[in-house]
Amino acid sequence: MKKRPSTVCPIVYALDIWGDPWSLVILRDVLIHNKRHYREFLASRERISTNILSARLQSLVEAGLLIKLEGDTNRAQTMYRPTQKALDLFPVVFAIMHWGLKYNPNTDMTIPIMQELTTNEKALELRLLENFDDVTS
């Protein structure tokens, strides 16, 4: 990922942080699917490779979207959790999902979230946010 000099445009600012093809996939897994471990991210359908995953996790930590924690029981089991800055991406992620939902004929509507997204987005957001009480408190 190229780095542009500090920008005056909010969109370019956002793109410079998560505007590559992988960061948003990771953020989706964190925000929507409540994943937190390296192995969980690796297991996603999109088959991210280990070096890219590692690099993206690092850059998201640097950008202040994720924090890296030692596992509770096992100290080797690193845990990645979102910051408020990442949680504020919910509206973005939802907007993208709405758009994808409208135009991707292959969308899997059996994914639990999908139904609720169209019928009750606000409740969905609030429910998902509960996953991060540990972070926001």
Add this chain to the structure above:
Amino acid sequence: MKKRPSTVCPIVYALDIWGDPWSLVILRDVLIHNKRHYREFLASRERISTNILSARLQSLVEAGLLIKLEGDTNRAQTMYRPTQKALDLFPVVFAIMHWGLKYNPNTDMTIPIMQELTTNEKALELRLLENFDDVTS
């Protein structure tokens, strides 16, 4: 840009279309700044290079987000205009702008749109949509 096989996830679907670091910059210029000519896109602060611009315009046309038209007076003056599929990205673009606005300390608030985005987003969207009456009618 890599191509992933057809996906079941609306987010990945969206990323495969405009999830590279440049496509959204072009779409921003089309949707927000009402640009339509090659030279206008080249003139953006972000200094996209000619080959990338050309490739991205093509892929956005292929993806059905833009249409390519001959200029009205000058046949050599190609014109790129958004389709409905691109206009439906307004909520996404706005959501990203809100986020960038919150976290990018360098945001240039003198850009006309910025003030209105925070105070009256819906009116802003409607006003911008008027730029595309030719396309939607």
Add this chain to the structure above:
DNA sequence: AAGTCGTGCTTGCATTTTGCAATTCCACAC
């Protein structure tokens, strides 16, 4: 009709990033 200007786009090439498999590092368990 010949020059030249503006506009959109392609080419060539060095640099960077990706994809993928193999390997290493390290905490913990036994």
Add this chain to the structure above:
DNA sequence: GTGTGGAATTGCAAAATGCAAGCACGACTT
């Protein structure tokens, strides 16, 4: 110590990017 599994690095081929130069072509000038 040996083994196990999670996290990350390395090596290398393939692809994408950045950049400068040049090409095609319609329109305008004379």
